Amino acid sequence: MNSVLKLFDLTGRRALITGSSTGIGFALARGLGVAGARVILNGRNEARLRDAVRTLHDEGIEAEASGFDATSQSEVETAIERVEAGFGPIDILVNNAGMQRRAPLEEFSQEQWRELMQTNVDSVFLVGKTVARFMIGRGAGKIINICSVQSELGRPNIAAYTATKGAVKMLTKGMAIDWGQHGIQVNGLGPGYFKTELTQALVNDETFSKWLIGRTPSRRWGDVEDLVGAAVFLASDASKFVNGHILYVDGGVTATL
Template sequence: MQDFSLTGKTALVTGASRGLGQAIAVAMAEAGANVVCSSSREGGCAETLDLIAKTSQQGFEIAADLSDEKAVMQMAEKAKAFSGDIDILVNNGGTIHRHPAVSYPMAEWRRVLQVNLDASFMLCQAVAEGMMKNGQGKIINIASMLSYSGGMTVPAYTASKHAIAGLTKALANEWGQHNIQVNAIAPGYFRTDNTEALQQNTTRYNEILQRIPAGRWGDPEDLQGAAVFLASHASNYVNGHVLAVDGGWLAR
């Protein structure tokens, strides 16, 4: 099991205040990594840091608005200042805005793309130089089921998640020669804030549930194993892959 150990590594996880990001951050710590947790507000990761403390690993917190280019770059520098270069980057932070496409506000279109796509690319750039210097690195982007399909009333989110899948492959092509593996996880339908509207829509909720062979929506903990695998030496020959963690939803 040593190949799955993250001992001695430092991970940066965005959107780590709750839900999937919190579960991933805690999993990284349980596997032996020190974890820099980011959220959009000061103190937002307090609960996550408490959970990390129980693993005996170090946890650090940074607050940054992912729609602000300057704030994203400052966050990257602060993260590296905590414990040197970042060994593992998890681009989990994201946002969604629901509105019919015909009248979708352009301000929201830009904001969703800035948070979900631009910030992820900027952080990839920010950590890549150190990873190249060290001859190794792991980048995990969080994709979506809407990296495969179109969804309804979420055109900006869908566009961003299709782009994340493509960006993952593009960076894997360029950086694989430096022993940097760039992969993505596409969560299925999980019980999180982002899917609250779907969970409250009884008809849509049941339609989705009936398509999931596992017979249930996912819980954040269901993502932990995949995240640790892609962050560890066990996945050294996995590159440019989008791993669906969906209970079998895509198989239907």
């Protein structure tokens, strides 16, 4: 049994999590840290990033901050080189940076479309390929791209968001195909509806919450801690022959009409 548990041990590994000062990203960083990884938190709000790192330090987790814009190629390249040189090789990458914009598609502006695409898709491409270049040289690495149930399913007024998450799903498969030969596993983690700062308005909407809970076989909203086990699995040796897979943690939403 001990040998099986060791497959999930991340001690000594370094994990970069983009968009991790709050919400799902922070929960994943904390979970990987508890599993033994040294975590590098990323975000654009320096004050929020410092607070997040301080919280993890207080919990006994080894953490550092790397503030950069994940949609800027120059910032990404500079930051990744700095992390690799100063903090150590990145063994695990979690591409979590993302955003949501809600509006009927016919009213969606080109600027809003570009903003969503840059944040949700370009960031995965830019950070993914930059980190992968280092991983390829080492012949090993784990990349987890944060997808969504909207990688599979649609909802009113989020067509653009659904397009971005569908793109992340297929980009994940493409990364796995190109980089699997180099000892890199690239998989997606697809959250369902989770209670976070960004979804609090929906949580508070009694009509929506009632509909969602009735639509979800597990009959509740997700808590961010529900994602940790899946993330540790995909980041660890336990998943060393899992590649190009999207693991949905959604309480069963994608299983039912």
